Amino acid sequence: MIIEEEFAVDAALAHVWQCIRDPGFVAPCVPGCQDVEDIGDGAYRAAVKVGIGPIKTTFNLDIEVLEETPPTFARVETRGQEGTNASRLTAKSELTLTASGNDATHVHYKSDVQVVGRLAKFGLGIMKKKAKALGAEFAENFRNAAEA
Amino acid sequence: MINITLKVNGEERALSLPATRTLLAALRNDMKLTGSKNACNQGVCGACTVLLDGVPVNACLVLAANVAGREIVTIEGLGEGGKLSPMQQAFVDAGAIQCGFCMSGMIVSATAFLAENPKPSRKEIRQALSGNLCRCSGYVRVIDAVELAAGRSGA
Amino acid sequence: MEFHQPTTLDDALTLLAADPEALPLAGGATLVAMLNAELIEPSALVSLGGICELHTIEATPEGGLRLGAMLSHATLASEARLTGGNAVMRQAAAQIAHPAVRNIGTLGGAVAHGDPSSDLPAALVAADAVIEVAGPSGRRSIAAEGFFEDYLTTALEEGEMVAAVILPPQPESAVGHYEKFARVHGDYATLSVAVVLAMASGKCSHVRIALGAAGATPVRVVAAEARLIGSSLDAGAISEAAALLTAASDPVDDVRGSADYRLMLVPRLLTRALAAAGGAP
Numbered sequence: 243m244i245i246e247e248e249f250a251v252d253a254a255l256a257h258v259w260q261c262i263r264d265p266g267f268v269a270p271c272v273p274g275c276q277d278v279e280d281i282g283d284g285a286y287r288a289a290v291k292v293g294i295g296p297i298k299t300t301f302n303l304d305i306e307v308l309e310e311t312p313p314t315f316a317r318v319e320t321r322g323q324e325g326t327n328a329s330r331l332t333a334k335s336e337l338t339l340t341a342s343g344n345d346a347t348h349v350h351y352k353s354d355v356q357v358v359g360r361l362a363k364f365g366l367g368i369m370k371k372k373a374k375a376l377g378a379e380f381a382e383n384f385r386n387a388a389e390a
Numbered sequence: 391m392i393n394i395t396l397k398v399n400g401e402e403r404a405l406s407l408p409a410t411r412t413l414l415a416a417l418r419n420d421m422k423l424t425g426s427k428n429a430c431n432q433g434v435c436g437a438c439t440v441l442l443d444g445v446p447v448n449a450c451l452v453l454a455a456n457v458a459g460r461e462i463v464t465i466e467g468l469g470e471g472g473k474l475s476p477m478q479q480a481f482v483d484a485g486a487i488q489c490g491f492c493m494s495g496m497i498v499s500a501t502a503f504l505a506e507n508p509k510p511s512r513k514e515i516r517q518a519l520s521g522n523l524c525r526c527s528g529y530v531r532v533i534d535a536v537e538l539a540a541g542r543s544g545a
Numbered sequence: 546m547e548f549h550q551p552t553t554l555d556d557a558l559t560l561l562a563a564d565p566e567a568l569p570l571a572g573g574a575t576l577v578a579m580l581n582a583e584l585i586e587p588s589a590l591v592s593l594g595g596i597c598e599l600h601t602i603e604a605t606p607e608g609g610l611r612l613g614a615m616l617s618h619a620t621l622a623s624e625a626r627l628t629g630g631n632a633v634m635r636q637a638a639a640q641i642a643h644p645a646v647r648n649i650g651t652l653g654g655a656v657a658h659g660d661p662s663s664d665l666p667a668a669l670v671a672a673d674a675v676i677e678v679a680g681p682s683g684r685r686s687i688a689a690e691g692f693f694e695d696y697l698t699t700a701l702e703e704g705e706m707v708a709a710v711i712l713p714p715q716p717e718s719a720v721g722h723y724e725k726f727a728r729v730h731g732d733y734a735t736l737s738v739a740v741v742l743a744m745a746s747g748k749c750s751h752v753r754i755a756l757g758a759a760g761a762t763p764v765r766v767v768a769a770e771a772r773l774i775g776s777s778l779d780a781g782a783i784s785e786a787a788a789l790l791t792a793a794s795d796p797v798d799d800v801r802g803s804a805d806y807r808l809m810l811v812p813r814l815l816t817r818a819l820a821a822a823g824g825a826p
Contacts, residue, residue, distance in 0.1 A: 295659065295697025296568065297584045328583060360583045367797030368696050371761065392548055409548035409590060410580060431581040433574060439645050445619070446645040451577045455548050456570065456592050499645065520730040521643020 243366055245373050248350040249381040253388050255341040258349065259313030261388045262337065271383035273376050276300070284310075290322075294372055297364065299324050301331055314339050329359030349381070394458035398423070399467025407454055414438045414449035417464060425465035425494045436522035439495035440464045446502040448521075465494035468501060477501045480539035481532070488526035496522045500536045510540060547589035554598060554679055554708065560591045562681045562704045569593055569706045571615060571654030574646050599653065599708065602626070608714035611677075614653025614707045619644070621652060630672060630715025630741040636723035637668035637739060643731045653707040656692070659699040659762075662733045662801075666693050667757035668723055670765050671739035674712050680705035693762040716751045719743040724818035725757075726810055728801060734758045735802040736810040742822040749773050749824065754786075754815065759794035759807065766793045778824040780816075787812035 251258050261267045265286050269278040274291040281287055284307035291300045303322035310316040320333040335353040342348050355373065391406045398421060405420050414431075417423045417440070427437035431450045438449040441463040468475040474482065477497050487493050496519060503510070503518035510518070515536045516529075524532065547567070551557040561567055566588035570576055579585045593599055599615035602624065610626055621627065621638035628635075641647055641655070641664045655665045656676060669676075669689035676692045678685050681704045689710075692700045701707070715721070725737040737757035743750045752773050756764040769789035776782035796807040 296587075297579070297697070363582050364584060365799060367799030371696065371795075371797055409546045412577060412581065432578045433642070433646050433649075436643065436645060442648070445648045447648050448574075448645045450581060451572075451574050451646070451649050453548075453570070453573060453577060453590075453592075456550075456573065456594060503644070517730060518644060521645050 243355050243370050243373070244352065245355055245370070245377060246350075246352045247374070247377045247381060248348065249385060250342070251347045251349060251385050251388050252345060253347060254345055255339055255347045256313055258339055258347040258388055261384070262339070262349075263310075263312075263316070267387065268384070271380055271387055273379045273383075284308075292372070292376070294364075294368060297361075299329070299361065301329075303331075324359075324361075327359075329357060329361040332356045349384075392455045394455055396454070396457065396459070397461045399463055405454065409453065409455050411454050412450050413440070413442075413447075413452040413454045413457060413462070416454035417449060417462070423464050423466050427491055427494060429491070434523070435492070436495040436499060436519075437492050439498045439522065441498060441502055444502070444505075446499050463498075465498055468497065475501065476542060477504065477536075477539045480542065481535040484531050484535035484538050486528065486531040486535040488524070488528045492522055492524045492526075496524070496532055500532075500539070504536065504540055504543070508540060508543060510536070512537065546587065548592065549589060550592045550595050552595045552597075554596050557591050557593060557596060557706070558679060558681055558704065560589070561706065564589050565703055567591055569657070571657070572617060572649045572651040573654075574642075574650030575654060575658050575660075593653070593706070605711060610712045612652055612710045612712065614651065614656070614709055616652045618642075618647040618650045618652070618655070622647060627712075630719030630721045630743070631712045633668045633671050633721030633723050633739050633741055634665070634674075634712065636721065637664040637725075637737075640664055640723065640725050646731075652710055656710065657699060657701060657707045659693050659695075659697050661693065661696065661760060661762055662758035662797075664723070664725065664734065664737065664757060667737055667739040667755040667763040668721075669710065670755035670763040671741050671753045672712050672715070672721065673741075673753060674710050676700075676707060677709040677711060678705050679708040684708065686711070690763075690765060695761045715741055716743040718745065719751060720822040722818050722822040724814045724821060726814055733801060736796070736807045736814055738811075738814040738818040739763075740815075740818045740822050742819060742824050744778075744823055747777050749776055749778055752819075754790065754818075756790060756794060756811065758801070759790075759796050759811070761795070764790060764794050766790050773819075778819055783816055783819060784812060787815045790815065 265278045269275045276289040278288040286305040288303045301322040305320045308317045316337045318335045322331045333353045333355045338350045340348040393406050395404050429435045429437040433448040433451040440449045515533050549560050568587040570590040570592045599613040601613045618638045618641045674689040675686045721741045723739050725734045739755045741753045752770050766789045769786040772786045791811045796804045798804045
């Protein structure tokens with residue numbers, strides 16, 4: 243499924259880029275993100291807890307920045323699985339930042355997310371809504387933190 | 391493990407099973423009553439339909455431990471003395487059986503339905519069996535069979 | 546996994562309070578399906594089947610009905626006291642899945658699961674039902690409209706469960722109707738419209754409408770109802786009410802229909818539902 247979102251941040255492009263490339267800054271903005279580890283060469287490990295009602299899980303994610311053009315573009319691949327390998331997730335994402343004036347930045351991201359395994363039985367319709375809601379929550383958290 | 395007894399096809403059965411074991415798994419694996427079929431395990435296909443205290447239920451959606459002491463009738467318990475039940479016989483006579491996988495669920499559902507509604511219309515039969523899927527898509531003769539059984543019992 | 550079979554509500558609540566990973570087991574129609582699909586892994590199940598008070602139906606002093614949480618959909622579907630406006634509940638229950646599932650699934654289970662594409666939530670909102678919740682700190686009542694919060698998420702707090710649903714007395718001449726559109730008999734709704742309508746001298750005197758499968762929760766729009774009240778339910782009024790409901794809807798895209806398709810169903814099903822509830826010109 244394709245998840246595409248955009249949001250505006252009242253901060254200069256260079257600052258927003260700096261924030262978005264700092265795992266210590268981004269992790270607290272990601273809903274359910276439990277911890278993040280920088281393993282070097284643009285690669286990170288993170289654990290993210292997600293749930294819909296009684297269905298709850300934690301994904302262990304490997305995140306790799308495959309390509310970047312500071313301060314405007316990054317291509318990121320995320321692979322992950324639940325502790326038990328019962329579901330696997332892959333996401334290919336592109337992040338684009340555009341300056342809109344001196345003190346405002348437009349953030350756009352597009353992810354192609356694939357989930358296989360037990361959670362895929364759950365139905366893509368609700369999963370997509372949930373992903374969108376988490377994306378909106380991330381945008382809100384990130385905006386507040388970057389503008390602070 | 392949980393110790394329970396179930397009355398299955400008129401016989402008391404003592405079982406020791408984990409809490410997550412469904413009635414379907416208990417029937418098939420613990421009691422070797424394999425007439426009830428396991429297909430979707432989600433309550434969608436109806437192949438596991440059995441009677442619980444006389445009403446049809448999807449055995450895959452019932453935990454065995456949760457129906458301790460209650461009365462179950464499976465496809466194996468419909469006939470008497472080695473003879474097919476009237477509904478089973480009607481399915482045979484109407485040529486309603488193709489691969490046969492959905493048949494035990496169909497026949498159990500139809501048996502319960504006819505007990506409640508002895509003179510159904512074809513539409514009512516279709517609705518009553520809407521929870522029993524046949525992937526051979528041989529529905530027409532299934533409905534013929536239920537009509538045949540209804541006609542015979544009324545005669 | 547532990548398995549408990551308490552015989553009183555207090556014992557059930559104590560067991561649930563003692564273990565945050567325990568789940569109450571009502572009929573199991575959804576919970577056991579989720580267990581089979583390995584979507585949930587509760588540490589314990591607290592079966593509610595042996596708790597007598599959850600199986601009762603009684604008239605309330607106000608003239609409504611109090612429905613115990615463990616009543617099966619099959620019982621509701623044949624409950625003769627669900628008449629007038631409250632017939633919307635009987636009709637919705639009668640259209641849940643198939644006979645075998647209706648014999649298993651329960652009112653409380655469906656309410657607690659909070660699936661917006663299931664049939665009872667919209668009917669409960671249209672009927673202005675109140676959900677009676679029991680928990681470690683006693684009982685509380687929550688209007689159905691505020692009870693459903695998100696996909697599979699309700700106002701139930703940790704350790705709480707649904708004890709009963711209270712249907713209010715509906716206006717004298719009210720008629721309830723549940724209009725469900727599904728791909729095949731017994732499927733989840735692609736879209737549904739639950740309505741409680743009363744007409745007086747050819748004009749709408751009372752109406753409550755809730756859409757199922759139209760968003761994360763049942764969709765109700767007070768302004769849409771206000772547009773209908775006092776009207777003769779002419780095509781113009783219905784079309785404006787439908788536009789308000791459509792604007793408030795945010796359905797999912799899935800195998801049962803695209804979001805756009807579901808939105809297109811809103812005016813059509815609303816028209817049918819109002820006509821079936823006696824508002825036909």
